[in-house]
Amino acid sequence: MRSLAVLLITTLLALQSSSQSVDSLERMLAQKKMTPDERASHLNLLARELTYVNPIRSIELAKEALESATRTGNEKEKAYAYRNLAGAYSYYGSFYLTIDNMQKALDIFERLHDSAGVANCNISLGHTYRRLHNRPNELQYHKAAYDIFLKLGIPERIGVTAHNLGETYFNIGDYEKSFALTTKAITINDSLHNLPVLSSCYKVMGNLFLQRKEYEKAENNFQQVLSISEKLGPLSQKQATIETMIQLAALYEQLGRHDQKLQLLNRAAAFVKENKLTDYVEKVYIQLLEEYIKRNNGEKAGEIIRAFKATRDSLSKIQLEDKNRLTLGFIQLFDLEKKNNLLAEQNRQQKERLKTRNLIVAGVGLFTLLLLILLFLLIRNFRKLKNTNQLLVRQDGIITSQNARLAELNATKDKFFSVVSHDMKAPLNSLWSFANLLEEKLDTLHRDQILMLVRELRQHLESTTKMTDNLMTWAKLQMKEMSTTPAFVPVKDIVSDVLSLYQEIAQAKDIKLQQQIPAGAEVWADKNQVTFIIRNLVNNAVKYTSRGGQILISGEKGKDNKFVIKVADTGNGIQEAIISKLFTAEPVHSMRGTAGEQGSGLGLKLCHEFTQLNKGSLLVASKSGQGTVFSLVLPIRSDAPLQFTTH
Numbered sequence: 044m045r046s047l048a049v050l051l052i053t054t055l056l057a058l059q060s061s062s063q064s065v066d067s068l069e070r071m072l073a074q075k076k077m078t079p080d081e082r083a084s085h086l087n088l089l090a091r092e093l094t095y096v097n098p099i100r101s102i103e104l105a106k107e108a109l110e111s112a113t114r115t116g117n118e119k120e121k122a123y124a125y126r127n128l129a130g131a132y133s134y135y136g137s138f139y140l141t142i143d144n145m146q147k148a149l150d151i152f153e154r155l156h157d158s159a160g161v162a163n164c165n166i167s168l169g170h171t172y173r174r175l176h177n178r179p180n181e182l183q184y185h186k187a188a189y190d191i192f193l194k195l196g197i198p199e200r201i202g203v204t205a206h207n208l209g210e211t212y213f214n215i216g217d218y219e220k221s222f223a224l225t226t227k228a229i230t231i232n233d234s235l236h237n238l239p240v241l242s243s244c245y246k247v248m249g250n251l252f253l254q255r256k257e258y259e260k261a262e263n264n265f266q267q268v269l270s271i272s273e274k275l276g277p278l279s280q281k282q283a284t285i286e287t288m289i290q291l292a293a294l295y296e297q298l299g300r301h302d303q304k305l306q307l308l309n310r311a312a313a314f315v316k317e318n319k320l321t322d323y324v325e326k327v328y329i330q331l332l333e334e335y336i337k338r339n340n341g342e343k344a345g346e347i348i349r350a351f352k353a354t355r356d357s358l359s360k361i362q363l364e365d366k367n368r369l370t371l372g373f374i375q376l377f378d379l380e381k382k383n384n385l386l387a388e389q390n391r392q393q394k395e396r397l398k399t400r401n402l403i404v405a406g407v408g409l410f411t412l413l414l415l416i417l418l419f420l421l422i423r424n425f426r427k428l429k430n431t432n433q434l435l436v437r438q439d440g441i442i443t444s445q446n447a448r449l450a451e452l453n454a455t456k457d458k459f460f461s462v463v464s465h466d467m468k469a470p471l472n473s474l475w476s477f478a479n480l481l482e483e484k485l486d487t488l489h490r491d492q493i494l495m496l497v498r499e500l501r502q503h504l505e506s507t508t509k510m511t512d513n514l515m516t517w518a519k520l521q522m523k524e525m526s527t528t529p530a531f532v533p534v535k536d537i538v539s540d541v542l543s544l545y546q547e548i549a550q551a552k553d554i555k556l557q558q559q560i561p562a563g564a565e566v567w568a569d570k571n572q573v574t575f576i577i578r579n580l581v582n583n584a585v586k587y588t589s590r591g592g593q594i595l596i597s598g599e600k601g602k603d604n605k606f607v608i609k610v611a612d613t614g615n616g617i618q619e620a621i622i623s624k625l626f627t628a629e630p631v632h633s634m635r636g637t638a639g640e641q642g643s644g645l646g647l648k649l650c651h652e653f654t655q656l657n658k659g660s661l662l663v664a665s666k667s668g669q670g671t672v673f674s675l676v677l678p679i680r681s682d683a684p685l686q687f688t689t690h
Contacts, residue, residue, distance in 0.1 A: 083111040083120040090127040098131040105131065122151035122160060129167065141171050162191035162200070169207060176571070178215050179528050185211045189224075202231035206244050213247055222251050239280055242271040246283055249290070258298060265291045281318045285311060289326060305334050316354050324355055339490060527569045527656045534608060535560040537570070538596050541578050545585050554585060555593040564598055566606050566677040568657040573677070576653055576661070579646040580610040580673050587671070588614035605659075606679040611672040617665040625663065626651035 077085070086108035093101040105127040112120035125148035132140040145167050152160035169184035189204035209224035225247050232241040249264035268287040272279040288311040295304035308331045315323050328351040335344040538558050549556050566573065577596075584594045592613040601607040617625075625647045654661040658678055665671035 079111050079115045080117050080120065083108045083115070083117055083124070086111065087120055087123040087127060090124070091130070094127065094130045095134060098134045101131040102128060118151050118155055119157070119160075122148045122155070122157075125151070126164065126167075133167075133171065138171055138175055142168065145171070158191050158195060159197075159200075162188045162195075162204070165191070166204065166207065169211070173211070173214070175526070177526055177528065178211075178571075180526070182208075182211050182215060198231055199235055199237065202228055202235060202237060203240055205231065206240055206247070210243070210247050213250060218251055218254055221247065225251065238271050238275055242268050242275075242280055243283060245271070246287055249287070253290075253294070258294060262291065262294060265294070281314075281320060285314055285318075285320055285323050285327075288314065289323070289330075292330065301334070305331075308334060312350070312354075324351070328354070336490065527572065529567050529569055529657065531565045532568055532570045532573055534564040534566055534598055534606065535562060537574050537577055538598075538608075541574065541581050542596070544578070545581055549585055549594070552585070552588070553590045554588050557593065557595045559595065559597040560608075561598055561600075564606060564679075566679050568659070568677050569653075572653040572657060576650045576675060577608065577610070579650050580675070583646065583673075584610055584612035584614065584671070588612045600679070601676060604679060605676050608675040608677070609672055610675075611670065613670040616667040616669055617663070617671055618667060622663055622665060626661070 086104045090101045090104035090108060093104065105124045108127070109121060109124035112118075112124060125144045129141045129143075129145035129148065132138075132144065145164055149161060149164040149168070152164060165184040165188035169181050169188065172178075172180040172184065185204065185207045189201070189208045192200040192204050205224045206228035209221045209228055212218070212221035212224065225244055229241065229244045229248065232238075232244060245264045245267040249261045249268070252258070252261035252264060265287050268284065269291075272284040288307055292304050292307045292311065295301070295307065308327060311323075311327045312331055314320070315327050328347060332344055332347045332351070335347060535558075538560050542556050542558060546556060581594070581596065588594060594610070594612045597609045597611070599607055599609075651661050654675065654677075660676045662674040662676070663671065664674075
């Protein structure tokens with residue numbers, strides 16, 4: 044207990060000292076008696092302190108530090124400046140700029156043989172690629188950081204990087220390596236009393252035991268996360284805590300421990316409200332409402348509905364303020380970039396004017412000399428003018444290209460908000476309508492009617508969540524923040540995995556699922572993106588195929604060393620007027636499925652863009668009332684002939 048108290052006091056003092064440090068650094072920068080290297084160092088220190096407090100100011104300071112360090116040739120301060128820029132851009136979710144600047148810092152640290160600097164950059168890059176769901180790069184950088192700190196023998200950093208790498212192995216499905224590294228990370232961080240990292244370790248370990256179906260051990264580890272959260276209080280990892288609560292509630296449901304589940308859900312609802320976790324309000328309150336309905340406790344169910352509405356309204360206001368603040372930050376960020384570009388252009392023009400003036404002065408002075416010398420100077424100046432004009436032409440081309448890129452980004456922004464406005468309005472209105480209906484009619488509805496409404500509400504929530512994920516994935520694609528990692532992908536394995544996901548849904552609609560994929564068939568593409576495409580095509584086929592229909596996924600070798608995957612259904616078909624809009628950014632009114640299923644109309648757009656990223660094509664043929672065939676054409680390996688056997 045004494046060590047915990049010391050840790051809490053130390054952390055609070057650190058937060059206070061951080062504010063004092065900012066003030067101190069600001070005062071020192073105001074002093075003019077400072078060498079360029081000293082100024083670069085202080086600029087970097089202040090930029091780091093302001094990364095999450097005032098990111099716009101942090102960017103300004105980091106760029107000034109970079110300029111100062113570049114003039115003096117101070118490579119280490121240049122690296123720190125690039126790292127600070129990456130941190131500030133990461134705050135705004137601009138992952139392209141984050142990776143670009145962090146890679147520049149990494150290159151400098153490598154040239155300087157600064158192992159710790161290299162390792163810390165690798166950690167940041169690993170976390171960035173994790174947010175982009177780029178598992179190969181996530182693994183590469185986290186493993187590199189772990190290996191370096193292992194050689195340096197720094198226990199604290201070994202504990203952190205072992206946890207990072209253990210979580211990465213869990214994400215890619217290598218549970219044996221994840222278990223070994225997470226066990227090591229728990230031992231180290233426990234000995235160092237590093238409670239925030241220790242909490243994350245227990246969360247990973249709980250998930251590992253869930254995979255092994257060792258439910259008691261999984262519960263113990265999840266309880267450790269909640270115990271640490273209570274000890275840390277305001278310093279706790281709030282997202283990890285609420286996710287653990289939801290996971291543990293699901294485990295209690297599976298084990299039939301309903302009283303514990305109810306107790307934990309009430310605790311989770313209080314935690315969401317206290318910590319203003321807007322994204323988790325619906326998840327927690329819907330489960331809590333469903334639990335009270337199962338117990339025929341109409342009074343409590345009514346209280347939960349009223350509490351849900353009050354919490355939702357309160358946190359929605361806070362969320363709106365946060366979004367406005369983030370939007371303002373983006374505007375300031377773009378204004379800063381425009382300001383820097385304008386200053387650079389003004390500086391260039393000033394240098395050109397100075398150069399021209401000097402040439403004129405020199406020409407006038409030399410004119411008084413011999414005619415021969417004057418002729419010589421005129422010829423030389425003509426050549427220089429020609430070179431200057433060529434330079435101006437090249438610079439004008441660069442400016443034109445930059446303006447075109449800016450126009451492209453603005454068009455992407457407008458297109459994104461148009462899609463968001465179109466696709467999100469209907470499902471959100473449905474969710475509000477359901478909540479109001481439950482609140483107003485709860486006392487007059489039978490238990491079976493309420494359960495039916497809750498189930499339908501859950502379906503709407505799941506549909507909205509999927510729609511949101513698709514929108515964010517599409518936005519990342521548009522902003523060029525998602526990479527493609529091609530490899531040899533076994534088609535039959537992916538199709539089998541996808542069909543297993545939809546087997547139960549298809550059976551409920553009496554739909555027959557079949558596949559005819561050649562054994563050994565491989566395509567050269569990104570596995571995750573190919574899986575996404577096939578999953579969406581099968582999902583649409585199931586959605587728009589009537590009861591008693593059938594769906595066939597087949598594959599064959601096509602022309603020009605390509606492999607063709609076809610998803611054919613006997614559904615309603617697609618109108619010709621809609622087919623031309625399926626793969627464009629133009630909003631399309633999504634038809635409901637044969638069982639009333641909702642859709643966003645965005646899934647096929649993502650499929651099309653993923654197909655283009657993998658140098659393939661996506662074709663569609665459909666007749667109204669007769670069904671639809673989607674053909675996915677991807678490159679294949681040329682040195683391994685396919686075995687055409689069907690199953």
